[in-house]
Amino acid sequence: MNRDAVLQALQDKFREQILDYFDKSPARVYIEINPEALVPAASYIFKDLGARFHIASGVDARRHLEILYHFSIERLNLLISLRVKLERENPRVDSLARIIKGANWIEREIYELLGIEFTGHPDLRRLLLADEWPEGVYPLRRDYKEWDKNAIRDRGV
């Protein structure tokens, strides 16, 4: 299948679930998908289209939180970014770690840094933050406030 056939098949399969489709360049496509359909869509791209899962990136976009799952199909030189938008209060999305092993740690990292819950994750613990870091404080949220009273934020000059 060439590029157009792959993207057409993807759109046909998830027609009701695709909220936005942005063909940015020959090598890059952004697809915003309904969070309920994330697992079937990612599984279709990963297993049926033979894509490689690169990484997921979580963003605090002020009005909502969003996660971009980046897949690449190397024989087509195509990067597909699946985007899900989540509301700021109690953000929650289905985990991909059951179908893509490589998504395990990045979901743990998004969980601790942005506070997004991944339902169905096999081992949702914190990954990188220090042990004394308080629960419920997410450093990459825009409303993050300094919690450490001992921190020094000048250079002493």
Place this chain on the structure above:
Amino acid sequence: MSVTMRALLNSPWVFHLATGSCNNCDIEILDCLTPRFDIERFGMKLAGSIRHADVLLVTGSCNRKSMVRVKDIYNEHVPKPCVVVAVGECAMSRGMFVHSYNCPLPLDSYIPVDVYIPGCPPKPEAIMAGVVKLIAKLKETL
């Protein structure tokens, strides 16, 4: 000044400790060991283990997780007397990471620092100048 310190100054062995740096300082430190700069003519060489070292050379922004290890290394593992050298802007004042959630305090609020070598990264000449000045100053106190 003790006999150990007098012996130490003739050939200080350096342990290179990177606490989450971007590796630019680390590259410049390794550059000091190349034939062009050849820091071994002052008797300095990199020690493979912290237990063989006299100088603790710290690079990198001091983040919450690595500083636990740095404190542990300084308090438990380094044979005393030990001289601490902070190389680069990050180890001195955290550089661009001064407002980072993960870098609450500079290095000298965790362990006592003897020499600060500024720069981002410092040139090998600056690192050698700093260390030579340190040796000269310690020799005065002998």
